[in-house]
Amino acid sequence: xxxxxxxxxxxxxxxxxxxxxxxxxxxxxxxxxxxxxxxxxxxxxxxxxxxxxxxxxxxxxxxxxxxxxxxxxxxxxxxxxxxxxxxxxxxxxxxxxxxxxxxxxxxxxxxxxxxxxxxxxxxxxxxxxxxxxxxxxxxxxxxxxxxxxxxxxxxxxxxxxxxxxxxxxxxxxxxxxxxxxxxxxxxxxxxxxxxxxx
Numbered sequence: 001x002x003x004x005x006x007x008x009x010x011x012x013x014x015x016x017x018x019x020x021x022x023x024x025x026x027x028x029x030x031x032x033x034x035x036x037x038x039x040x041x042x043x044x045x046x047x048x049x050x051x052x053x054x055x056x057x058x059x060x061x062x063x064x065x066x067x068x069x070x071x072x073x074x075x076x077x078x079x080x081x082x083x084x085x086x087x088x089x090x091x092x093x094x095x096x097x098x099x100x101x102x103x104x105x106x107x108x109x110x111x112x113x114x115x116x117x118x119x120x121x122x123x124x125x126x127x128x129x130x131x132x133x134x135x136x137x138x139x140x141x142x143x144x145x146x147x148x149x150x151x152x153x154x155x156x157x158x159x160x161x162x163x164x165x166x167x168x169x170x171x172x173x174x175x176x177x178x179x180x181x182x183x184x185x186x187x188x189x190x191x192x193x194x195x196x197x198x
Contacts, residue, residue: 008046010036016057020109021102024054024116051123054113058127061109069094074138080146081192088188096181107176111169136161152195159196167191
């Protein structure tokens with residue numbers, strides 16, 4: 001990795017860790033630069049604003065989640081409905097590891113940004129909405145496959161996918177509020193039982 005790429009990556013990783021552990025509003029450019037070991041001039045060379053950096057952070061989280069959670073959970077080697085149970089298991093394991101490292105459940109990074117910024121910044125709101133829409137698409141495709149294979153009966157796959165995403169985000173918020181990963185272990189598997197009739 002060259003020095004330019006390394007500097008940008010250090011800024012990105014520092015911002016990701018700080019914003020996830022604290023909040024968008026609480027973390028300023030100075031704190032990000034201090035954590036990354038760079039000067040403000042370097043920050044603004046790569047990111048015109050904190051918002052631009054946050055958009056890149058959201059993309060970074062998405063790549064990480066795809067690699068660490070979604071690729072395994074939604075493997076075609078698993079029956080469709082089993083994929084949701086695998087997602088629940090991996091989400092629990094991920095948050096439990098974070099709790100062991102930090103002492104806190106940090107919740108969903110996308111949900112955290114949505115809760116904090118949806119009424120404050122339209123660009124960030126739209127970015128998170130797009131992430132949730134992609135999750136709904138993945139869930140809907142999996143449900144459609146489950147219906148086609150006779151694993152579940154006919155349902156409204158679009159509405160069910162939306163309900164599943166909403167349920168998962170609600171459980172993440174509850175686990176964060178209680179600072180207890182066991183909330184995820186107990187409640188998240190119920191995601192596979194959600195059905196919205198046609």
